[in-house]
Amino acid sequence: MTNNLKILVSGDVEGKLDQLYSRVKNVQKKAGTFEMLFCVGNFFGHGQKAEDEWKKYQTGIEKVPIATYILGANLSEHVENFKDSDGGELAENITYLGRKGIFRSTSGLQVAYVSGREGRESLPIKDNHFSSTDRKSVV
DSSP: OOOOOOEEEEOOOTTOHHHHHHHHHHHHHHHOOOSEEEEOSOOSOSHHHHHHHHHHHHTTSSOOSSOEEEOOOSSGGGGGGOOOTTOEEEETTEEEOOSEEEEEOTTSOEEEEEOSEEOOTTSOOOTTEEOHHHHHHTO
């Protein structure tokens, strides 16, 4: 018998962390515990409300109920939230995976990823873009 790995995947969060984690808690009440959450798309939002919500989780005032893994900035104004291009913990239980790589969970799950938007080969690659070379390096 094999164990089934249960993961959640979310698209754009847009800084609505209270809403995201409320939904996660509700899903886990109905479907049982999930091992992790992957957030792809825009994790951070715009404006004071989104900044205030982020600060609650960043400082530990609000607790993150599930191991959360996020990709890097899709928008240039969000680049400042990702200090280390190699990834790392942004808050307790919220981990930025990095610009590119292969994530390996303790349960054996492997996920290849690139962060940001695909850049044009004819233009310089910005901090919130990845190149075809980046993409090829993880497959």
